[in-house]
Amino acid sequence: GENVEQHPSTLSVQEGDSAVIKCTYSDSASNYFPWYKQELGKRPQLIIDIRSNVGEKKDQRIAVTLNKTAKHFSLHITETQPEDSAVYFCAAKYFGNEKLTFGTGTRLTIIP
Amino acid sequence: DTAVSQTPKYLVTQMGNDKSIKCEQNLGHDTMYWYKQDSKKFLKIMFSYNNKELIINETVPNRFSPKSPDKAHLNLHINSLELGDSAVYFCASSQVSLRRVHSDTQYFGPGTRLTVL
Numbered sequence: 001g002e003n004v005e006q007h008p009s010t011l012s013v014q015e016g017d018s019a020v021i022k023c024t025y026s027d028s029a030s031n032y033f034p035w036y037k038q039e040l041g042k043r044p045q046l047i048i049d050i051r052s053n054v055g056e057k058k059d060q061r062i063a064v065t066l067n068k069t070a071k072h073f074s075l076h077i078t079e080t081q082p083e084d085s086a087v088y089f090c091a092a093k094y095f096g097n098e099k100l101t102f103g104t105g106t107r108l109t110i111i112p
Numbered sequence: 113d114t115a116v117s118q119t120p121k122y123l124v125t126q127m128g129n130d131k132s133i134k135c136e137q138n139l140g141h142d143t144m145y146w147y148k149q150d151s152k153k154f155l156k157i158m159f160s161y162n163n164k165e166l167i168i169n170e171t172v173p174n175r176f177s178p179k180s181p182d183k184a185h186l187n188l189h190i191n192s193l194e195l196g197d198s199a200v201y202f203c204a205s206s207q208v209s210l211r212r213v214h215s216d217t218q219y220f221g222p223g224t225r226l227t228v229l
Contacts, residue, residue: 032216043202043220044155087153093216098143098208099168100218102155 002027004092006103013080014111021106023090024072030092033073034100035064038087047088048075077108085110115139116221118203124227125193133188133224135203143167144186145204145218146178155202161186162208193228200225 003026013019025033031052036044050057050064050073057064061080066073077084090103116137125131137144145168146158160168161180175191186203203221 034216034218036220038153043222045220046217049216089155098145098160098162098206099157100216101157105153105155107153 002030002092002099002101004090004101004103006090006106008106009104010107010109012109012111015080015082017080019075019077019080019084019108019110021075021088021090021108022072023074023092023103024070025092025101026071027092027094028068028071029094031094032092033064033066034091035062035075036089036091036102038089038105040086044089080110082110082112084108116203116205116219118201118221118224120224121222122225122227124229126229127193127195129193130189130191131193131226132190133201133203133226135186135188135221137184137203137205137219137221139205139207139219141205141207141219142183143206143208144180144183145206146186146188147202147204147220149200149202149223151199159186159188190226193226195228198226198228 006023034049037047038044061078063076087105087107089105091100093100119134143162145160158172159178164180177189180186200223202223204218206218
C-alpha cells in the first residue's frame with residue numbers, strides 16, 4: 001500500500017518568512033495530492049491540492065509543487081502570518097482507490 | 113448549514129462500556145469515512161462506505177462496527193471500550209463520480225473526542 005513520509009515534524013518560522021514542508025510517497029500510481037490544515041481543536045481542512053498532470057499550483061500565498069519522478073511534493077507558504085500556525089498534513093491517493101493516506105503532520109509555528 | 117456533523121463532540125466513558133458516534137453529511141456525497149487521530153496527531157483511516165457498501169476496512173479491532181443506514185449517515189459503534197481507544201474520531205465525506213474525475217476532496221466533520229477512563 002501507499003506510504004507517505006512528511007518532514008519536518010515541527011517548523012518554526014519568523015512572521016513574514018517562507019515555510020516549506022516536504023512529503024514523499026511510495027506508490028507511483030498515486031495521482032492526487034491534497035494538503036490539509038488543522039488548527040488546534042479543529043477539523044482538518046483542505047487548503048490546496050494537486051493532480052499528477054501538473055507540476056505546480058498556486059493559490060495566493062500557498063503553492064504546491066510535485067515531482068513525479070522523485071515521488072515527492074512540497075507545500076510552500078510565503079509571507080507567513082500568525083494565523084498560519086497549525087498542523088499541516090499531506091496526503092496521497094490514486095483514482096479508483098478511495099483510501100487517502102496521510103503523512104504524519106508538521107506543526108508550523110509562526111513567531112511574531 | 114453544517115456540511116458534515118458529528119455527535120457527540122465529547123464522550124467520556126468507563127472501560128468496558130459500549131458507545132456510539134453518529135455522523136451526518138448534507139453535501140449529497142456518496143462516500144463516507146471514519147478516521148482516528150491519536151495523541152500524536154496521526155490521522156488513520158478506519159472505514160469507508162460508498163452508497164451504504166463497505167469499501168475500506170482497515171486493520172481495526174472487531175469491537176469497532178460501522179453502520180450506514182443511508183448514504184448521508186455513517187455511525188460508529190464501539191464495544192468493550194479500552195484505554196487505547198481514547199482519541200479524536202473524525203468522520204469525512206466525498207463524492208465519488210462515475211468517472212472518478214472530481215472525486216477526491218474529503219470534507220471532515222468537527223470530530224468527537226473520546227476519553228476512556
